[in-house]
Amino acid sequence: MKNLFLFMLMSFLLIPVSGQDSQYQLGPESKRQEGIPQGTVTRILFESKLYGNFRYYYLYVPAQYNPSKPAALMVFQDGHAYVREDGDFRAGIVFDNLIAKLQLPVTIGLFVNPGHSSKDFPEIFFRSSNRSDEYDELSDRYINFLQNELIPEIKKQYNISDDRKMHAIGGMSSGGICAFTAAWQRPDYFSKVMSHIGSFTDIKGGHEYPNIIRKGSKKDIKVFLQDGTGDLDNIHGNWWLANLEVEASLKYKGYEYKFEKGTGSHSGKHGGAILPESLVWLWSDAPK
Numbered sequence: 001m002k003n004l005f006l007f008m009l010m011s012f013l014l015i016p017v018s019g020q021d022s023q024y025q026l027g028p029e030s031k032r033q034e035g036i037p038q039g040t041v042t043r044i045l046f047e048s049k050l051y052g053n054f055r056y057y058y059l060y061v062p063a064q065y066n067p068s069k070p071a072a073l074m075v076f077q078d079g080h081a082y083v084r085e086d087g088d089f090r091a092g093i094v095f096d097n098l099i100a101k102l103q104l105p106v107t108i109g110l111f112v113n114p115g116h117s118s119k120d121f122p123e124i125f126f127r128s129s130n131r132s133d134e135y136d137e138l139s140d141r142y143i144n145f146l147q148n149e150l151i152p153e154i155k156k157q158y159n160i161s162d163d164r165k166m167h168a169i170g171g172m173s174s175g176g177i178c179a180f181t182a183a184w185q186r187p188d189y190f191s192k193v194m195s196h197i198g199s200f201t202d203i204k205g206g207h208e209y210p211n212i213i214r215k216g217s218k219k220d221i222k223v224f225l226q227d228g229t230g231d232l233d234n235i236h237g238n239w240w241l242a243n244l245e246v247e248a249s250l251k252y253k254g255y256e257y258k259f260e261k262g263t264g265s266h267s268g269k270h271g272g273a274i275l276p277e278s279l280v281w282l283w284s285d286a287p288k
Helices: 002-014 079-083 091-100 131-135 141-155 174-185 206-215 239-253 269-273 275-282
Strands: 040-048 053-061 072-077 107-112 167-172 192-196 222-228 256-262
Touching (some): 040 141, 091 107, 091 275, 192 275, 222 275
16 A cells, blocks of 8 residues: 555656646746856765665755855755756755845755665655655654764764754655654754645654644744645545645644645645745744
């Protein structure tokens, strides 16, 4: 059942743009602009001792990075989807434009792929063997991987701020609920969450988050949500209704949040089209 669901979900992510998605187009901040300094993106193979598997991650370093000044950090799950310059999000290009215009702090982007059982990666990284086990669980295992294994590797070479207000995490689909779980488990480290088409459904208990949010102590986190009325509806739940339930719980508890609602499907088209203004909102409370 698990493998069947993953196949269906990844097939949904890979289909051509549907009618309800065609309205979402990339704006100028998602495109190369003359005179804007370009950061660098490096792909690195990483072996996790915690999970006993392999993955690629992509490290974006802005042109404005100065080793003498601590940089902000933003982590993205399904990093391959966010970092592609011809993809839906084009996060590196967006970072270049926003950082140059002082709408975003000097931010290092850590784009992390899901783990796979061997170095023989699938052609489509969404189908990595450990994706659901890493992203859909509500435990602190994945955030421990980030904090204790991966981020320390980055900090060996780059000066990253220890201020929680300078740390954000995001993702799409199962990567979206993963980002929320990381901040929920470690609000002392991640103060900002960005979820695109988040899978707050019953894959591995994610449908419990509305109750968990309502009944738990309020966390000091800022949350951005995006979803569309055409999102998935299957045996695990209805993605649109699940995101509405999360929004209602955040509102009830008095969280600082924003929910961008659309009519799109389970794709990155809407989230990518609004990524620049979403990042500006998410980082608006960062230390100047």
